[in-house]
Amino acid sequence: MKPRARHSLLTTEGMSRSEVESLFARARVHARGLESGRSVRALEGKVVANLFFEASTRTRLSFERAAKALGADVLNFTAQASSVVKGETLMDTVRNVEAMGVAALVIRHSASGAAHLAARHVRCAVVNAGDGTHAHPSQALLDAFTLHERWGSLDGKTVLILGDVLHSRVARSNLFCLTTLGAHVVFAGPPTLMPAGLEEMGGRLAPSLEAALAEADAVMVLRVQGERQTAGYLPSVREYARLYGLSAERAARLRPGAVVMHPGPVNRGVELAPEVADGPANVILAQVSHGVAVRMAILEACA
């Protein structure tokens, strides 16, 4: 077993404020480079491998876009077309791909802990692109960066995370990242989908959705993950939409200037009403654009 890679990004838990802020400083440089069409070719001659053991569009494309903008060669690997079907272990796969001369492995996997496990078996950098219900650090960093670019600072701001927190790696990673940057994090959603221990992690459960909306500077709307995960937790998707969906009516209770976020893809009419998804408060596409710059900063720091 090799030493764990020093520059992997596995979780936002434990990242220091200065670590996050220097990443943001680089992301800002990359965002300007992308806009001008002259990006920093910091990974010229290096290889980034995207190992996606779980379906994804935007995260994979975003990492690929980021790596190519940095001048890296990109190898794409998806589980369907892979040896994984032949029963090869995750550990064997990552060690083999590393042996091809890869600087960074970007890994998405349906099992919580997969990226950590991988990082224990390779010397190259591992970037966690989402593991089970555990963590999705690049998403949290791009979310926080989007707010940071808008507000200048997150200190004292209140961010509401709304929805199925129990199954959400996005919620968990955002909680750590946002509180590190000085924001207050409030949760709302179906009681059956609120994990225990949110207070211990620095968050707060809202007394009611209405109260939470009234005090939020930003609402992060979580995706309803479909029937499979919510079976037994939710009466129905329709019921969810009625009780917890961010409708136009609920969005109207937000403070002036409050923003609406979503990690995508949006279930229009379920967790987010179409008019809110496209409304003036939404920063969903800014999240996507900033995502490329933030992932460039991550890959640059890791690889």
Added chain:
Amino acid sequence: MKPRARHSLLTTEGMSRSEVESLFARARVHARGLESGRSVRALEGKVVANLFFEASTRTRLSFERAAKALGADVLNFTAQASSVVKGETLMDTVRNVEAMGVAALVIRHSASGAAHLAARHVRCAVVNAGDGTHAHPSQALLDAFTLHERWGSLDGKTVLILGDVLHSRVARSNLFCLTTLGAHVVFAGPPTLMPAGLEEMGGRLAPSLEAALAEADAVMVLRVQGERQTAGYLPSVREYARLYGLSAERAARLRPGAVVMHPGPVNRGVELAPEVADGPANVILAQVSHGVAVRMAILEACA
């Protein structure tokens, strides 16, 4: 809703002769560049995304080859491995991919009108790589370019389009493009597979296949799309081959110098006999080669 992108290529309908001819002039430059191995790197630092919501080999590879020859970074996205299965709308997908900093979206979709719809929701260029039974403009342009390079001009030439015209986006796009360039377009095939209104669009229905073959300078053989689409329209594939397939015997009725074209992939022994597909009159591989140069010209003009 954002303004429709100015430089999208959605259909050949309404393209002016000078537009087509200046595209051909650039395609000629690119064809020479490809041959010499020194292509014009006009899209260096730009990103082209291939969004293929429908299976395709050669069109996707051809666009990818073209984009890379221009120096662009290419992002590939196919519907199977995508959020589309999670129910994300086409509109959300294209807006998200655009937000990653993409100069051009190349879209194939099984729904007629998909590329137009996409173009109404993004500012970047949209290139229609085939939408339902509606249009396939890059195919029509490469077909016309192939004839143009051979003949010098299409003025006064007669092109026969043979087969299932009803379901063919290739036939429709070719009709507009060829007539714009001064050619006469004649159609032949099963009466049940001839759409109404061909005359209004500038074409002509052949009195018989035999008469049409005798007067054609080029025959474009359409692909039989398989049992699904032709169910109820055709007695059987075998019957189709017998009545409308371009057999060696039928090909022998063509004028000396007349060429045989096919958009690929060929159903050998169905719409085209193997000895004709490989015979001296066929320009099928020239179509493929010219396709790369024409798509370079399209991407260069759009992105």
Added chain:
Amino acid sequence: MKPRARHSLLTTEGMSRSEVESLFARARVHARGLESGRSVRALEGKVVANLFFEASTRTRLSFERAAKALGADVLNFTAQASSVVKGETLMDTVRNVEAMGVAALVIRHSASGAAHLAARHVRCAVVNAGDGTHAHPSQALLDAFTLHERWGSLDGKTVLILGDVLHSRVARSNLFCLTTLGAHVVFAGPPTLMPAGLEEMGGRLAPSLEAALAEADAVMVLRVQGERQTAGYLPSVREYARLYGLSAERAARLRPGAVVMHPGPVNRGVELAPEVADGPANVILAQVSHGVAVRMAILEACA
């Protein structure tokens, strides 16, 4: 039918010792280039197409990595997403991809002879990345290169190939390559999975696995291909592991310094015990690393 490409790599059968050794000399240059992050950009402006009609992870990624390290543009094509499902012949596919301006086609196919067939229909280089049970020359070359780098020379060394030789393209290609380089090749495995004629091809059947282990300088452990191929040949996978798997106990009978190889992916606990796969004798990851360098040498020589 066009003349067969001069610089294709279809099989190791018939390769001369000097051909193999000059390939190794280039592979050594590329291995150093990869280590220093400054690889020879010998294919800048050229295109390599990976046509994989059969699932593969590491071989496809390794060829892609090699081609990109040489500066080539890479087009990836897998059968699932392709026209092959529409019934296009292999011959049509390769001719079409060639017509897009491709310097080399890397082909994997489940039918023995597929790469030879392809090479007869194109002028560009064809690299056989595995065809049925016939040949897998790049794997054999990287295996031999791994031993060559370790030993300086293969002359007089004894290599044991252990397992399902009957269905193994790896075994066949290694036999030719290793004997050409002066090594002795010994085979062991279930009698039902030993093809006739190994002696005529320059190999030798071991009297017993124990005897073979005692005299081997290297053991190449073949992958058990799963239930499908071994049905009727093997009582069960468990029985195989017990009788022919390289357990820690059997590995202990190897000479000091003898190495254990596997083409991957490993079925841990079937043909190879986990403690041997990860043990000090294994060179499995060195095979993977050398694979990139060897494939760079192959593509450079071919394209």
